[in-house]
Structure formats: structure tokens, C-alpha cells
Amino acid sequence: MPFLNVEIKAKCDDPTFIRDYLIKNEADFKGTDEQTDTYFNVTNGRLKLREGAIENNLIFYERENKARPKHSHFNLVKIEDAKGLKEVLIKSIGVKVTVKKTREIFYIKNVKIHIDEVPRLGSFIEIEAGNVVADLSEEQLSEQCNFYLNEFGINPEDLVEESYSDMLMKLEKIT
Numbered sequence: 001m002p003f004l005n006v007e008i009k010a011k012c013d014d015p016t017f018i019r020d021y022l023i024k025n026e027a028d029f030k031g032t033d034e035q036t037d038t039y040f041n042v043t044n045g046r047l048k049l050r051e052g053a054i055e056n057n058l059i060f061y062e063r064e065n066k067a068r069p070k071h072s073h074f075n076l077v078k079i080e081d082a083k084g085l086k087e088v089l090i091k092s093i094g095v096k097v098t099v100k101k102t103r104e105i106f107y108i109k110n111v112k113i114h115i116d117e118v119p120r121l122g123s124f125i126e127i128e129a130g131n132v133v134a135d136l137s138e139e140q141l142s143e144q145c146n147f148y149l150n151e152f153g154i155n156p157e158d159l160v161e162e163s164y165s166d167m168l169m170k171l172e173k174i175t
Helices: 015-024 082-093 138-151 164-172
Strands: 002-011 028-040 046-051 057-063 070-078 095-108 111-118 122-130
Touching: 002 138, 015 095, 015 111, 015 122, 028 082, 028 164, 046 082, 095 164, 111 138, 122 138
Parallel strands: none
Antiparallel strands: 002 070, 002 122, 028 046, 028 095, 046 057, 057 070, 095 111, 111 122
């Protein structure tokens, strides 16, 4: 089933400030997840298998790289046998890049907020306003993202255009 997210990713110099804000505002903390995202070779969009203790999903998405709220159209399938699926995908289409991260997961209504620590890249905040649980327009989702950008004091120069996979591929000089 396809969904729509409006997403923002930014460098995060003070994860404690954001964590404290979320706790003070009674965000629903889902936990800290050690995640491995394996990106596979596909002809369009992105296909990744997320493996973690909290989230195990196969996700296909299409999104532009730009340093502002981005619209992301995606399909998500919950996976029970991630190891078996990963083996099949590796054999059939091959791995593009693997991203490991520690992710703190919070929710405020339909807005999912991640505080991520990515080895070699640093600390980041991701804000995802989605219409999965609320029937909201793209404009309303963008307004939600911008609200949290302001609340967290995120400056325009801290916004990140690319996915972690793109950033790691640049470091590793993978095309």
C-alpha cells in the first residue's frame, strides 16, 4: 500500500535538546533501535531492507534530494524473515550500500521524529510527517515539519539533501 511522507533531515549538534523537548512535550518514545538498512540495486527509486529490534521492513521509496521538506512516496512491507529475504535480494539484485545507525524513535500524533547516530557521518534529526494515520494534505504535512524545524531551532544550513546511503557512498566513492 502506498503512503506519503513529508520528510526533513538535518545535522544535529545537540541531540539532548531535542530529546528533552520531546520528553517534555510527551512524545511517545518507542525505543532505541540498532538498525541496518541494506540498499539494493534497482532501476528506479530506492529499495531498502531495514533490520532492527523495533522495525523490520522492506521499503521502496521515491524522493528528491533537496535540503527542505521533501515529499516521499513509499511502499512498506513488514518483514518477519528479514534474514531470508535479504539473502534472496542479495543473490538476485545485489547490494548497493549498507547503512548502520542507532535510532531513537519518537511519535507526536502522525509525526515521527528520529534522533540518529550514524558512524562516520555524525548525529542527525529526521522529522517525518505522514498521512499513514491521518488524512492530511501535502501542505499540512509540510506545515507540521516546518513547525518542528522552528521548535528545534534547526537552521537552513543544517538541512541535509541526501540520504545516509548517498552520503556513505560518497565517502566510499561508490557510484
